[in-house]
Amino acid sequence: MLQPELKLRRDKIRALMAQQEIDAALITCNVNLIYTYGRVVSGYLYLPLNAPARLFIKRPNNIEGEHIHPIRKPEQLPDLLKECGLPLPAKLMLEGDELAYTEYTRLAACFPEATVVNGTPLIRKARSVKTSIELEMFRRSGIAHTKAYEQIPTVYKPGMTDRQLSIEIERLMRLEGCLGIFRTFGQSMEIFMGSLLAGDNATAPAPYDFALGGEGLDPSLPIGANGALLQPGQSLMVDMGGNFNGYMGDMSRVFSIGKLSEKAYAAHQTCLEIQEAVVEKAKPGAVCEDLYNTAIDLVTKAGFADYFMGAGQKAKFIGHGIGLEINEAPVLAPRMKQELEPGMVFALEPKIVLPGVGPLGIENSWAVTAEGVEKLTLCKEEIIEM
Amino acid sequence: MLQPELKLRRDKIRALMAQQEIDAALITCNVNLIYTYGRVVSGYLYLPLNAPARLFIKRPNNIEGEHIHPIRKPEQLPDLLKECGLPLPAKLMLEGDELAYTEYTRLAACFPEATVVNGTPLIRKARSVKTSIELEMFRRSGIAHTKAYEQIPTVYKPGMTDRQLSIEIERLMRLEGCLGIFRTFGQSMEIFMGSLLAGDNATAPAPYDFALGGEGLDPSLPIGANGALLQPGQSLMVDMGGNFNGYMGDMSRVFSIGKLSEKAYAAHQTCLEIQEAVVEKAKPGAVCEDLYNTAIDLVTKAGFADYFMGAGQKAKFIGHGIGLEINEAPVLAPRMKQELEPGMVFALEPKIVLPGVGPLGIENSWAVTAEGVEKLTLCKEEIIEM
Numbered sequence: 001m002l003q004p005e006l007k008l009r010r011d012k013i014r015a016l017m018a019q020q021e022i023d024a025a026l027i028t029c030n031v032n033l034i035y036t037y038g039r040v041v042s043g044y045l046y047l048p049l050n051a052p053a054r055l056f057i058k059r060p061n062n063i064e065g066e067h068i069h070p071i072r073k074p075e076q077l078p079d080l081l082k083e084c085g086l087p088l089p090a091k092l093m094l095e096g097d098e099l100a101y102t103e104y105t106r107l108a109a110c111f112p113e114a115t116v117v118n119g120t121p122l123i124r125k126a127r128s129v130k131t132s133i134e135l136e137m138f139r140r141s142g143i144a145h146t147k148a149y150e151q152i153p154t155v156y157k158p159g160m161t162d163r164q165l166s167i168e169i170e171r172l173m174r175l176e177g178c179l180g181i182f183r184t185f186g187q188s189m190e191i192f193m194g195s196l197l198a199g200d201n202a203t204a205p206a207p208y209d210f211a212l213g214g215e216g217l218d219p220s221l222p223i224g225a226n227g228a229l230l231q232p233g234q235s236l237m238v239d240m241g242g243n244f245n246g247y248m249g250d251m252s253r254v255f256s257i258g259k260l261s262e263k264a265y266a267a268h269q270t271c272l273e274i275q276e277a278v279v280e281k282a283k284p285g286a287v288c289e290d291l292y293n294t295a296i297d298l299v300t301k302a303g304f305a306d307y308f309m310g311a312g313q314k315a316k317f318i319g320h321g322i323g324l325e326i327n328e329a330p331v332l333a334p335r336m337k338q339e340l341e342p343g344m345v346f347a348l349e350p351k352i353v354l355p356g357v358g359p360l361g362i363e364n365s366w367a368v369t370a371e372g373v374e375k376l377t378l379c380k381e382e383i384i385e386m
Numbered sequence: 387m388l389q390p391e392l393k394l395r396r397d398k399i400r401a402l403m404a405q406q407e408i409d410a411a412l413i414t415c416n417v418n419l420i421y422t423y424g425r426v427v428s429g430y431l432y433l434p435l436n437a438p439a440r441l442f443i444k445r446p447n448n449i450e451g452e453h454i455h456p457i458r459k460p461e462q463l464p465d466l467l468k469e470c471g472l473p474l475p476a477k478l479m480l481e482g483d484e485l486a487y488t489e490y491t492r493l494a495a496c497f498p499e500a501t502v503v504n505g506t507p508l509i510r511k512a513r514s515v516k517t518s519i520e521l522e523m524f525r526r527s528g529i530a531h532t533k534a535y536e537q538i539p540t541v542y543k544p545g546m547t548d549r550q551l552s553i554e555i556e557r558l559m560r561l562e563g564c565l566g567i568f569r570t571f572g573q574s575m576e577i578f579m580g581s582l583l584a585g586d587n588a589t590a591p592a593p594y595d596f597a598l599g600g601e602g603l604d605p606s607l608p609i610g611a612n613g614a615l616l617q618p619g620q621s622l623m624v625d626m627g628g629n630f631n632g633y634m635g636d637m638s639r640v641f642s643i644g645k646l647s648e649k650a651y652a653a654h655q656t657c658l659e660i661q662e663a664v665v666e667k668a669k670p671g672a673v674c675e676d677l678y679n680t681a682i683d684l685v686t687k688a689g690f691a692d693y694f695m696g697a698g699q700k701a702k703f704i705g706h707g708i709g710l711e712i713n714e715a716p717v718l719a720p721r722m723k724q725e726l727e728p729g730m731v732f733a734l735e736p737k738i739v740l741p742g743v744g745p746l747g748i749e750n751s752w753a754v755t756a757e758g759v760e761k762l763t764l765c766k767e768e769i770i771e772m
Contacts, residue, residue, distance in 0.1 A: 001605070028574075029573060029574075030573070030574060030576060034605070034606050038605055039605030039606065039608060040576075040593050040594075040605070040606065040607065040608055041593045042574060042593040042594070042595070043593075058593075059591065059592070059593045059594075059595075059699065060590075060591035060592055060593055060599065060608075060699060061591050061698065061699045062591050062698065062699075094487075096486070096487045096488045097486050097487070097488050097489075098486055098573065099486065099487055099573065100482070100483050100484055100485065100486065100487070100490075100572075100573060101480075101482045101483070101485055101486070101487045101489075101490035101491070101504070102482045102483050102504055102506075103483075103487075103573075104487035105487070118487070118488055120488075164561075167557055167560040167561060168557075170556075170557075170560065170566075171553055171554075171556075171557050174553040174556065175550075175553060177603075179578065179603060179604055179606070179607050180556075180578035180579065181576060181577070181578045181607055186486075187415055187416070187484065187485065187486060187489075188414075188415075188416060188428060190416060190426075190567060191567070192565065192566035192567045193566065204446075205445065205446035205447050205448055206445070206446055207426050207427045207428040207429075207444075207445045207446055208426075208428070208445075209428075209445075213446065217563075217565060218565055218631055218632060219387070219420070219424055219425030219426070219632075220420050220425065220426065220565070220631065220632030220710070221426065221565050221567055221632075222425060222426055222446075245604055245606065246604060246605075246606030246607075312447065312448065313445065313446060313447045313448075324606070
């Protein structure tokens with residue numbers, strides 16, 4: 001990662017720190033190190049408000065340079081900062097929503113004179129508005145994601161289970177460069193590479209806060225494909241995480257085994273119309289809850305409200321910010337007064353689950369521009385018959 | 387999961403709680419819910435010392451039964467406990483090494499009268515000694531893992547990169563039932579399904595605390611395969627996470643592209659001898675640091691100490707407990723006075739990295755029995771030429 005880009009990102013965080021009179025941030029969680037240092041290391045990035053950042057590194061042992069110092073344990077930080085000629089912070093921020101309780105208290109105890117505050121919301125706010133380099137990474141990721149999805153019909157064979165088809169799609173994603181790992185914010189969300197939901201398995205509620213559920217293959221990971229045979233008349237939705245360079249692109253597409261019922265095509269069309277209506281309103285200044293309500297109004301008029309965003313259990317959002325993690329700000333949900341800003345990137349996923357058929361709908365990733373939004377995921381959007 | 391098994395696990399935790407006079411545990415992290423409730427849910431398992439456990443559940447919305455209660459937010463817990471006729475705890479334990487700082491403090495604030503302590507070490511201690519059902523799950527997982535590895539030579543094609551071969555092996559693992567997800571303890575360890583390290587990429591140091599490193603494919607995930615062409619004269623090591631049912635079996639095997647140098651075969655043989663010597667001593671009462679020192683003595687005598695457990699950067703352990711996470715107790719490392727107990731399961735991984743050749747050595751998963759250890763991963767152990 002080039003220094004000017006890292007400086008830009010660090011300065012976005014510093015601007016928010018200044019508003020809260022925070023003197024320094026101590027950053028040690030992987031995604032925040034990717035954001036502020038450009039790669040994962042084991043160590044601490046110390047980000048003062050008014051001085052260059054310092055990296056205190058445990059591993060790997062082959063990184064050297066200006067403002068980079070080896071460290072064994074965080075208790076060395078105060079002395080190392082003094083050696084660098086840096087004052088100890090009066091107000092320090094730590095990653096309070098991400099660090100484990102014992103790790104946070106250990107780090108806070110290294111600075112007994114400091115007021116320690118939770119910096120996670122602030123860092124996530126900075127991360128929610130992407131730089132032009134981050135947007136370019138999303139565009140590249142969208143192209144690779146699209147290329148993988150376009151090959152899906154070539155790996156389908158009649159008589160497959162949802163699990164078998166999912167495995168072949170995972171392979172396509174990996175061959176196009178997907179790193180595989182699926183990063184989420186918060187300890188309770190987890191999934192392998194993404195999900196393939198076919199038929200009534202899409203009605204199965206899951207413990208996780210994803211848009212749709214699925215029974216999964218094992219009680220230790222109850223999400224996604226459940227091993228059932230793919231059957232004629234079923235729809236299936238592919239929703240694999242598009243992590244090709246650290247940024248979690250998000251795209252869902254629907255396929256059918258033979259023809260579907262008329263109602264299924266109507267439901268799918270409704271989701272495309274919701275996407276169109278929301279995208280029409282999505283621009284800087286648009287309020288997230290208004291976008292959500294636009295979707296609810298349309299799906300209610302179309303008569304599919306009971307099946308929108310899940311059958312028995314429903315997701316209470318139609319879209320979510322994406323970035324280094326799949327669940328970033330903003331969230332397109334009820335009571336969210338947040339306004340869109342240029343540089344925000346979000347996934348919009350109006351989805352309907354029809355019992356007896358399966359999941360319908362669409363998901364694309366969008367970047368907010370000066371005037372509207374730019375689509376980052378480019379596969380065709382109709383139901384593809386296999 | 388059957389109730390008697392869950393009761394057995396909960397009682398293992400309760401026995402340790404009694405020693406510290408802890409009245410109740412509040413469990414909400416996924417792996418600990420799998421352990422104590424048998425599956426992932428979004429919610430809280432409240433485990434009193436002297437009364438049946440109660441599950442307070444947010445999602446999924448289709449779980450009902452005795453001692454199961456819906457909940458929206460943790461602030462409802464005190465009232466819900468009173469409705470159940472349960473007293474509020476005087477001493478409560480939370481998952482302090484796993485919960486985020488803000489989540490821990492939020493839960494603690496729900497019980498303002500209670501003394502709140504970190505329960506993670508205690509739960510991990512209970513989890514470190516497996517039940518007979520957990521051991522059986524490890525055995526089943528070892529069989530599937532072995533079946534996948536035995537097919538590796540069939541997917542190798544000359545001219546492949548390490549990345550391409552890794553993708554085909556990931557697919558074999560998935561087809562044999564691997565769930566894919568790789569669970570670790572601590573926020574800083576992460577990897578996709580596992581690693582394939584070939585040639586000098588095995589000398590690349592990584593930020594993570596795995597036995598070996600590798601440059602990886604992207605700075606956002608600097609571990610494992612780096613996309614280099616597989617070359618004659620190179621060794622490669624496959625080390626994929628064997629998660630087939632929640633339990634993280636661990637096995638590494640070495641393959642060669644054509645013949646290797648004499649020194650490489652000698653290094654591999656040294657690792658097999660280290661395994662034999664450590665396994666000979668591994669039984670209830672054996673001290674972890676003694677097992678580590680046994681390995682160091684042997685590798686030093688054999689003249690490979692400089693290359694043991696990494697070339698430029700070395701792992702400071704030769705083995706680690708495994709379970710629902712890849713890094714559990716016990717750890718076979720210097721200064722670890724912990725003794726092996728029947729029911730513990732660990733991976734033993736003596737590995738040597740030879741610059742110019744690649745990684746050599748072995749890794750198997752072992753269960754501690756009454757008299758010794760039982761091998762859980764059963765592939766042949768010599769270098770397989772491809």
